[in-house]
Amino acid sequence: EAQVTQNPRYLITVTGKKLTVTCSQNMNHEYMSWYRQDPGLGLRQIYYSMNVEVTDKGDVPEGYKVSRKEKRNFPLILESPSPNQTSLYFCASSLSRQGGTQYFGPGTRLLVL
């Protein structure tokens, strides 16, 4: 089954404790992206990757890091989480051509105390 998986699905942590949210897709997509969803703001792009070893900032990259060492995986790293990073996070993937339909993971709900 074609899918995007994220882990963990729920996470409660404390300020400053480094964490990683994993994202994996089995559709051989070149393009992967991270979004955060906050009430009243819709989804906003954090980082994206056009292919292995090619990443770039989205609209709200501060406080986040990413890496793309393998085509199927695109982890999101919060080196020193803060309460304003409490949010619902989505990973998405698609073929690289513009307009390619993006397929979303199930989401990770993060609470930073």
Added chain:
Amino acid sequence: AQTVTQSQPEMSVQEAETVTLSCTYDTSESNYYLFWYKQPPSRQMILVIRQEAYKQQNATENRFSVNFQKAAKSFSLKISDSQLGDTAMYFCALGAGGGNKLTFGTGTQLKVEL
């Protein structure tokens, strides 16, 4: 920069009736794509419908159809024969510019009532 505006934070409709969700957008790109995503209480993002801006014909998917007015930069979603399972948050999104970035609106919470 791209912007997407959904001016209806909440809407309700009776089961079996028709409802239209509004979306306007702005982009300076000549080549772009428009999407409607559905987010039910499970929070999963589900693609409802996709429209290519260079196509004049409005996209349809079963009970879902769009009214794409390119000159007005308007992209509304019509849901016919509404069902209880249509209750969800609906996001309009624009894909334009470099890469495959999506710019989302703030969403419309739709409630289908008996």
